[in-house]
Amino acid sequence: xxxxxxxxxxxxxxxxxxxxxxxxxxxxxxxxxxxxxxxxxxxxxxxxxxxxxxxxxxxxxxxxxxxxxxxxxxxxxxxxxxxxxxxxxxxxxxxxxxxxxxxxxxxxxxxxxxxxxxxxxxxxxxxxxxxxxxxxxxxxxxxxxxxxxxxxxxxxxxxxxxxxxxxxxxxxxxxxxxxxxxxxxxxxxxxxxxxxxxxxxxxxxxxxxxxxxxxxxxxxxxxxxxxxxxxxxxxxxxxxxxxxxxxxxxxxxxxxxxxxxxxxxxxxxxxxxxxxxxxxxxxxxxxxxxxxxxxxxxxxxxxxxxxxxxxxxxxxxxxxxxxxxxxxxxxxxxxxxxxxxxxxxxxxxxxxxxxxxxxxxxxxxxxxxxxxxxxxxxxxxxxxxxxxxxxxxxxxxxxxxxxxxxxxxxxxxxxxxxxxxxxxxxxxxxxxxxxxxxxxxxxxxxxxxxxxxxxxxxxxxxxxxxxx
Amino acid sequence: xxxxxxxxxxxxxxxxxxxxxxxxxxxxxxxxxxxxxxxxxxxxxxxxxxxxxxxxxxxxxxxxxxxxxxxxxxxxxxxxxxxxxxxxxxxxxxxxxxxxxxxxxxxxxxxxxxxxxxxxxxxxxxxxxxxxxxxxxxxxxxxxxxxxxxxxxxxxxxxxxxxxxxxxxxxxxxxxxxxxxxxxxxxxxxxxxxxxxxxxxxxxxxxxxxxxxxxxxxxxxxxxxxxxxxxxxxxxxxxxxxxxxxxxxxxxxxxxxxxxxxxxxxxxxxxxxxxxxxxxxxxxxxxxxxxxxxxxxxxxxxxxxxxxxxxxxxxxxxxxxxxxxxxxxxxxxxxxxxxxxxxxxxxxxxxxxxxxxxxxxxxxxxxxxxxxxxxxxxxxxxxxxxxxxxxxxxxxxxxxxxxxxxxxxxxxxxxxxxxxxxxxxxxxxxxxxxxxxxxxxxxxxxxxxxxxxxxxxxxxxxxxxxxx
Numbered sequence: 001x002x003x004x005x006x007x008x009x010x011x012x013x014x015x016x017x018x019x020x021x022x023x024x025x026x027x028x029x030x031x032x033x034x035x036x037x038x039x040x041x042x043x044x045x046x047x048x049x050x051x052x053x054x055x056x057x058x059x060x061x062x063x064x065x066x067x068x069x070x071x072x073x074x075x076x077x078x079x080x081x082x083x084x085x086x087x088x089x090x091x092x093x094x095x096x097x098x099x100x101x102x103x104x105x106x107x108x109x110x111x112x113x114x115x116x117x118x119x120x121x122x123x124x125x126x127x128x129x130x131x132x133x134x135x136x137x138x139x140x141x142x143x144x145x146x147x148x149x150x151x152x153x154x155x156x157x158x159x160x161x162x163x164x165x166x167x168x169x170x171x172x173x174x175x176x177x178x179x180x181x182x183x184x185x186x187x188x189x190x191x192x193x194x195x196x197x198x199x200x201x202x203x204x205x206x207x208x209x210x211x212x213x214x215x216x217x218x219x220x221x222x223x224x225x226x227x228x229x230x231x232x233x234x235x236x237x238x239x240x241x242x243x244x245x246x247x248x249x250x251x252x253x254x255x256x257x258x259x260x261x262x263x264x265x266x267x268x269x270x271x272x273x274x275x276x277x278x279x280x281x282x283x284x285x286x287x288x289x290x291x292x293x294x295x296x297x298x299x300x301x302x303x304x305x306x307x308x309x310x311x312x313x314x315x316x317x318x319x320x321x322x323x324x325x326x327x328x329x330x331x332x333x334x335x336x337x338x339x340x341x342x343x344x345x346x347x348x349x350x351x352x353x354x355x356x357x358x359x360x361x362x363x364x365x366x367x368x369x370x371x372x373x374x375x376x377x378x379x380x381x382x383x384x385x386x387x388x389x390x391x392x393x394x395x396x397x398x399x400x401x402x403x404x405x406x407x408x409x410x411x412x413x414x415x416x417x418x419x420x421x422x423x424x425x426x427x428x429x430x431x432x433x434x435x436x437x438x439x440x441x442x443x444x445x446x447x448x449x450x451x452x453x454x455x456x457x458x459x460x461x462x463x464x465x466x467x468x
Numbered sequence: 469x470x471x472x473x474x475x476x477x478x479x480x481x482x483x484x485x486x487x488x489x490x491x492x493x494x495x496x497x498x499x500x501x502x503x504x505x506x507x508x509x510x511x512x513x514x515x516x517x518x519x520x521x522x523x524x525x526x527x528x529x530x531x532x533x534x535x536x537x538x539x540x541x542x543x544x545x546x547x548x549x550x551x552x553x554x555x556x557x558x559x560x561x562x563x564x565x566x567x568x569x570x571x572x573x574x575x576x577x578x579x580x581x582x583x584x585x586x587x588x589x590x591x592x593x594x595x596x597x598x599x600x601x602x603x604x605x606x607x608x609x610x611x612x613x614x615x616x617x618x619x620x621x622x623x624x625x626x627x628x629x630x631x632x633x634x635x636x637x638x639x640x641x642x643x644x645x646x647x648x649x650x651x652x653x654x655x656x657x658x659x660x661x662x663x664x665x666x667x668x669x670x671x672x673x674x675x676x677x678x679x680x681x682x683x684x685x686x687x688x689x690x691x692x693x694x695x696x697x698x699x700x701x702x703x704x705x706x707x708x709x710x711x712x713x714x715x716x717x718x719x720x721x722x723x724x725x726x727x728x729x730x731x732x733x734x735x736x737x738x739x740x741x742x743x744x745x746x747x748x749x750x751x752x753x754x755x756x757x758x759x760x761x762x763x764x765x766x767x768x769x770x771x772x773x774x775x776x777x778x779x780x781x782x783x784x785x786x787x788x789x790x791x792x793x794x795x796x797x798x799x800x801x802x803x804x805x806x807x808x809x810x811x812x813x814x815x816x817x818x819x820x821x822x823x824x825x826x827x828x829x830x831x832x833x834x835x836x837x838x839x840x841x842x843x844x845x846x847x848x849x850x851x852x853x854x855x856x857x858x859x860x861x862x863x864x865x866x867x868x869x870x871x872x873x874x875x876x877x878x879x880x881x882x883x884x885x886x887x888x889x890x891x892x893x894x895x896x897x898x899x900x901x902x903x904x905x906x907x908x909x910x911x912x913x914x915x916x917x918x919x920x921x922x923x924x925x926x927x928x929x930x931x932x933x934x935x936x
Contacts, residue, residue, distance in 0.1 A: 098681040114715050114824035137719070164576045168662050171639055171672070184912040185581040193852045194636050194673055195889035196625040197907055198896055198933050199915045203638070203671030207664055223722040247582050252607070253692040253758070255723065290721070291769075294762050301759075334705075352660040356582035384661045385583075421663035428666055439665055443654040446922065453921030454914065465666050 005050060005089065006463055007218070011095030014051045014074035018098065018197035021070045022056055022423045029057040040079075043086035044146065046347040046404075047431060052079055057101045061177060061185060061216040066212060067071075069183035071098055071459055076434055078181075079461050080210040080297050082123060082152030087348060089430030090156065090209050093461035100214060102151055108132050109217070113358035116222045116351035117174055117191060122151020124216050126289065129220075138222040141166040141257075145334075145426065148278040151215045156427035157207030164250075164383030165257040166223065168425065173206050177217035179194075191219060204450070208425055212454045224284060226289035226397055229257070230270045230299045231323040232316035234306045235283045239263060239366075240308040242282045243359040246382045248305045249286075254298050259383040266337065266377030266390075270329050273336035278329060284382070285330050291316070306313040333379050340375045343394045347401075349408045351415035352386040352424025360417055362387060365411055385425035413438070428465045436466070473518060473557065473898050478564030483521045484593055487717065489538045495664040497525040502710035512614065513556035514815040514863045514872075514897060518901075520547055520561035525569045529645060529653060529684040534569060536672070536682060537651035538815045539566055539927055546649075547929050548678040550591060550620030555816060556897030558624065558677050561929075562931035568682060570619055575599050577685070579624070584690045585642055586660060590619020592685050597688075608662045608741050609634040609725075612893065613802075623773030632718075632851030633725040633757070634691065636893065641674050645685035649923040659687060671757055672918070675894055678929035694757035698767045699785035699791040702774045703751045707731060707834075711827040716773045717754075718823075726755035727851040728798055731830065732901040734805065734845030734858075738797050741804035746797060752779075752850070753798050780919035782795045793851045801847050806859040808843045812860050815869075817876050818882035820854040820892030829886055830855060831850045833879055842871055854892035896933045904934070 023030045029036070032054045042049035044153035053076075058064045071078045077097025084091060093099060108129065112118065113136050120129060127147045129140050144160040152158075154176065159168035166172065175189040184278060188201035205212060236242040242261050249256055262270070263285055268280035284306070288298040299316040306314050317323060339347050353361050362378060369376050369389075380387030389411065393400040412422045412435050422435040436444050448466045451458075458468050487834060499505070500522045509519035515592035516722045521544075527556050529783035537675045539546045539722050546567025561567060576597065579603050580586065588597060595615045597608050612621060612628040620626075622644065627636035634640065643657040657668035673680060704710040717724055728754055730738070752774070756766040767784040776784050785791060806814050821829050830846060837844050838859075840870045848855030857879065863870040880890045880903050890896075890903040919926075926936050 014493050019615060027577040052786050112822065112824060113719070115822040116718065117822070131507055157668075159662055163662060167639070169637070170668065180914070184910055186914060187909065188911055190907060191822050191883070192854075192883075192889040192891045192892065193823070194627055194631060194820055194892050195636070196855065196891045196893050196895040197900070198675070198904055198912070199624075199680075199918055200638065200668075200671045200675055201908075201911055201914060203668045204918075207666070207668055213665075224506070226721055250584065251692050253694055260884065268783065290762075291765060293765055294758075297759060329698070337568070350664075351827045352662055354583040354585070355661070356580060373804045386660075386662065415660075416658070419659040421658045421660040421665045424660065424665050424666045430667070436666055439658060441655065442652055442781040443656060443669055446648070446654060449921050450667055450672075453917050 003157050005092060005094055005407040007050060008095045008437060009155065010076055014076050015096065018074040019054050019072050021342060022067055024064060024097065025066055026056060029278055034190055036433045040081050040084065040091060040101065040106030041093050043089065043091055045087040046180040046345060046401060047373055050092035050094060051233055051328045052095045052099035055099045055349055057104050059104050062072060064214050064216050065181045065183045065185055067098060068101055068181065073456065075457050075459060076080060077459050077462050078214065080214045082149030083125060084151065084380065085146035085148045086156055086429065087356055087426045088239050088377060088426060088431035088465060090429040092430060093381055094430060103149065103208050111136060114136060117219055118219060118222055119219045119224040122269065124418045126150060126153065132328060137225050139225050140220055142169060142172060142220055144362055147365045151187045152218065154206050154215055154218050155209050159425040161260055162257045169204055170203060172221045173202055173218060174221060175219040176205050176215055178205055178213040179216055181457065182461050183446055192308055198379055200256060201273045209429065209464050211451060212464050213459060228290060228292045228295045228318055230288045230318045231294035231326045232314065233326050234311040234314040235279050235282065236279050236403035237281060237310055239362045240282050241283045241353065243308045243382060245311060247355055249282065249302050252301060252305065253329040254301050256286055256383060257289040258285065260285040261380040261382040262333060263378040266333055266379055269340055270332050273339045274329060274332045276329060277467065278359060290311060332391065336378060337392055339413050345395050347391045347393060349389045349411055350423050351390055351411055351420055352384060352416050357381050357418035358382065358385045365389065368410055371404055372407060374400060384424065388396050392413065430463050433465065433467065442467040443466040473560060473562055476563045478521055482544050483564065484717060485540050486542040486544045487522050490535055490566065492533060493534055499523045506551065508549050508559060509561055510559065511552055511559055513555040514813060514869060515557035515560060516711050518560035518562060520567035521803050523567045523569050525572050527572050529647065530683050531649045532682050533651045533653055535566060535568055536647050536649065540650055540925065543927060545926050545930050546682065546929050548623065548682045550617030551593060553614035553616045554624055554897065555890065556899035558895060558897040558932060560898060561871040562898060564664045571617065579604060581606060585687055587685060587687045588618055590617060590686060592619065593619050594618060602773060605693050608688055608690055610637060618686050618688065622658060622674055622683055622686050623677050629726045629728055629849060631849060632727055633705055633723060633732050638671060638674055640689045641670055641686060642689060644670055644673050644683055646673055646681040647684055647923065648681045649928050677897065677932050679919060679933050680928060696760045696763045696786060697756060697791065698756045698763035698784055698786045699794045700754040700767050700782065701751065701794045702750050702779040702782040705746050705749060705778055707750045707830045708827040711823065711850060712772045713777040713779055715823055716777065717770050718851060720769060722769055722772065724754055724851060725757040728753040729848040729850035730801060731834065731846040734801055734847055737804040737808055737845050741807045742797060742800045744797060753794065762912040787862065794869055802858065805845045805860055809860045814861050815859045815861060815872055816877055816884065817857045818891045818894040818911060819879055819888055820923060821850060821883050821886045821935030823853040825886035826850065826853045829882055832855065832882055836875060836878055840871055840875060842868060852892065854895045898931050901933065901935065
């Protein structure tokens with residue numbers, strides 16, 4: 001089952017001493033106000049706030065290092081915070097301690113257009129980066145939905161709709177600057193596009209959720225904005241038809257930039273919310289990047305593949321306004337889900353399976369949902385085998401959370417039985433910590449060994465990923 | 469400077485006891501014959517052989533685990549061995565011990581065509597895999613030149629000519645089975661295409677060169693064989709013209725599959741060796757994958773870009789025989805280099821820099837080469853900023869090795885000053901171990917921490933990557 005938080009208050013003497021020292025360092029940029037602490041103790045999911053003892057708004061790597069050193073001396077927990085858009089309780093201060101808010105470290109430090117890379121501070125958000133890049137002809141493709149900070153996206157190994165073409169944060173981080181648990185500052189790699197010079201520290205910190213150190217700089221890969229884009233949409237009688245279309249598209253080597261799926265429940269919700277004439281059946285959206293000729297050819301190839309797999313009403317366009325209209329329905333998915341039960345919240349699950357098992361996994365899950373009264377539309381990054389149930393629930397009702405947990409437990413077990421993972425892109429936090437043994441077996445002990453070696457006093461975001 | 473091996477013999481009592489126990493386990497598949505030991509103590513570079521005490525030809529994960537357990541009990545070193553084609557002394561038994569030869573673990577365990585992945589034993593070579601896949605319409609793109617084992621390619625984070633499009637082993641390994649230093653067997657990840665479920669153990673073992681465990685299974689990404697390929701070749705008056713063409717090509721989003729550079733010295737050598745009418749000037753080879761229309765369009769776009777950057781004699785073709793003829797010149801590069809001094813060996817350096825610095829790095833290196841009598845043609849995977857000098861030297865002459873070392877030291881220092889790496893794809897072994905401090909600074913201490921945590925008795929390929 002989804003984990004209960006194992007909460008442990010910080011030592012009050014250590015806490016007060018550390019707060020005094022940090023206040024001497026950064027003055028009023030250390031806050032102990034209730035509202036500020038409350039806001040920093042949760043993300044965007046159902047997890048309630050577990051506030052830190054104080055929030056430090058850091059403005060430089062040196063400040064982060066100094067704060068971590070103070071916390072290390074007092075054995076006080078450190079929880080890094082970006083935009084607070086994570087979904088598995090990553091920012092909950094389970095052991096109290098100091099939250100380091102990195103949102104003021106939001107400078108873009110160097111755009112290297114010829115090298116297609118950029119170095120940013122961790123508080124820069126993905127939209128901020130893309131706005132900044134607009135005149136360069138370059139863009140950063142990873143889009144997890146929320147306008148998350150790039151430090152946070154790195155820490156959770158985020159991905160989203162573009163991953164099928166451009167990869168996840170795993171593939172797109174070139175190098176990191178990290179403050180370790182003892183306050184030392186390291187750089188994990190040079191700016192070369194590839195290297196075989198030792199252990200891949202970059203990838204060790206990507207997805208480490210603040211448990212091994214605080215990310216204070218990120219160097220990212222960039223891409224040329226494609227000359228042309230085309231967008232397509234197509235409906236199917238069955239999920240299997242949509243998934244088979246996806247498989248055939250990828251096998252045919254069509255370099256699809258996005259391929260998104262919604263199930264019938266989700267499509268019905270979108271049609272109602274957006275007042276669109278959409279059939280409540282499984283639907284694919286696709287996006288193609290390339291030259292004018294190439295995006296037309298790609299759309300044509302997929303149209304033929306979709307027809308072979310029962311696709312109907314295939315429409316595609318290169319027109320900017322039309323593209324926006326087609327994508328709007330997909331973008332409305334979360335709002336449409338929420339509108340199914342006004343006043344409720346959406347809690348999104350996140351499994352990922354080999355694509356050959358995806359249709360089965362979704363269909364079995366849909367059967368499971370027949371036994372619950374909670375609405376739970378499905379959207380998926382189908383090219384990667386990744387999908388989300390959006391439970392629309394009342395977070396003040398424990399029985400609804402328990403019901404969502406019950407179904408999620410079964411969903412994770414189903415995904416694991418299909419050689420999948422308990423989280424494709426949201427991360428572990430403490431919400432998924434109890435699934436890791438089932439997923440990784442003895443490999444979890446290696447993760448624990450790494451955590452203990454790099455953070456021997458367990459001060460870095462304790463209680464997340466692995467318990468020690 | 470390139471490192472001297474720090475050799476330490478194994479304890480004879482431990483050695484004899486372990487050999488006895490392993491012989492009881494695998495019988496005549498344990499060899500102590502001088503020729504076998506000698507052959508397993510070196511790779512393909514100038515490094516002389518440093519033989520292990522014995523070579524165990526393992527046939528299963530269980531055998532590898534049992535052998536490692538025996539070695540762990542006797543604190544004897546373990547050196548994994550694939551095809552012996554590594555280039556920085558990776559397989560030298562610096563502390564003696566048992567070499568585990570994995571070449572008999574060469575079964576292809578599962579091809580999942582719909583998921584575009586394959587699970588193999590570590591002794592499967594890349595050509596063997598691609599022969600096996602031929603009828604499936606799929607292929608595995610990573611091509612480091614040698615027909616290396618996939619376990620070895622994983623261990624050294626290999627790449628080669630296709631990396632600019634398809635990535636390196638870092639991007640193409642989905643999951644590993646690994647025997648740890650205490651004989652436990654773990655799987656680093658599920659078969660899902662992406663996951664945020666904990667630390668990225670897969671990437672920790674990719675590039676770990678046997679120092680953290682023995683890789684006993686590899687799950688790899690596959691790709692659809694493109695419908696069409698086109699190949700182009702173009703010469704330039706300057707290295708800068710060739711590199712600028714590469715930069716503009718990548719910025720324009722042309723999804724080039726290969727883009728290779730040879731300098732004038734290398735082209736002169738190829739012309740002489742292959743009796744071809746080739747100008748001794750910087751030359752690019754390119755390959756494009758896609759549909760018939762797309763590969764023609766890509767070649768046309770690059771032709772225009774090359775013309776803007778002083779490219780001459782641009783030729784391109786989709787004809788299979790012509791493609792082979794054009795690539796042959798590139799494939800002859802190593803033989804052509806060797807033919808410059810009959811009886812000598814080629815020793816290849818391997819730096820990688822941000823592509824904006826590549827032309828400068830090559831030109832400064834060429835200037836450096838004016839002061840030596842050693843021929844040293846240059847070839848490069850220019851799309852990644854990675855290039856090799858091929859010193860043609862007599863390995864029996866210490867002064868020639870010293871001269872190559874001197875120039876290589878300067879080359880590495882130059883690459884590091886340009887934010888590059890001391891090795892783009894060959895790895896560290898013991899040949900580059902002394903460069904890591906300059907490259908990574910304090911991050912090397914984190915690598916050492918990881919090594920000590922995962923292999924506390926330092927039995928896994930000791931003396932490679934980091935000394936402990």
